[in-house]
Amino acid sequence: MKKLIKKIIKKLIGNIYFFIELIYESSFFSDYLIIKPLGDLNTYINLSKIAEKNTYSFEKVSEFEKKMGYSIDKKWIKELALYTQVVIKKSPLNYAHGRVLYSALSNYLNKNLKQIKSVNIIETGTARGFSALCMAKALNDMQQEGKISTIDILPHDKKIFWNTVTDHYLGKITRAHLLENWNDLIERYIIFIKGRTKEMLRKFTLQRVHFAFLDANHTFEDIMFEFNNISKFQKSGDIIVFDDYNAIDYPGVFKAVNLIESNLGYILLKITNANTSRGYVIASKK
Secondary structure, three states, X not given: OHHHHHHHHHHHHHXXXXXXXXXXXXXXXXXXXXXXXXXXXXXXXXXXXXXXXXHHOOXXXXXXXXXXXXXXXXXXXXXXXXXXXXOOOOOOOOOHHHHHHHHHHHHHHHHHOOOOOEEEEEEEOOOOOHHHHHHHHHHHHOOOEEEEEEEEOOOOOOOEOOOOOOHHHHOOEOHHHHOHHHHHHHHHHEEEEEXXXXXXXXXXXXXXXOXXXXXXXXXXXXHHHHHHHHHOOOOOOOEEEEOOOEOOOEHHHHHHHHHHHHHOOEEEEEEEOOOOOOEEEEEEEO
């Protein structure tokens, strides 16, 4: 009986610690602090249609894809988004950043295929794994070797509700289970790292970071810390992509990106739209 009580207490303390870490680290923690499914299959299917419409009505992203010369398969990204981006929340659903990442990375690889044998990519803010998989698809489609190190306080092997279509028929599952349909890409390209972004970035000893996507904490201080700890591993032409470039909703990101543009040796391409709060920036080192 005592062993059982100790086991229950240990598990309870572990869960409390996990949620405290989640609140501390993630500016989007409310998406994951749910104790039961929020919707049924029809709810998520209908939201998927809305998300697809929002994603493909972003004309500036379509223009960017044409400029880069690459666009992600629409059917593929729609299926992935259903499991990883279609959630119940107040803000409009939009997974256009997956399109941007795929196009930007594919273009970068096309320019550097002869010079680079294996590409090092860092992502901050894994969430459910959508962005990492979009980048993995770019590597695979371009027949390029590489590794995507993606960091998040959310563990890969803890069962939780993900606020996705799987919640109502699978219950609590791990991220590994959530993404099992894409195991081929995960096993070849993706390394999931559990921990606080600052602590994990300090531990990296890579000779070079060819490409990065910053989408963890959105304060000015956090963005600058991530930028400074990645840019030092980059050479001319290497890329950092920023999500949520928006002065009203994410002033920290907006301020940091503008500072990087004015003083820190990167050429910026901004993708914005007056009809949506979403904005993306592709920063290329001079």
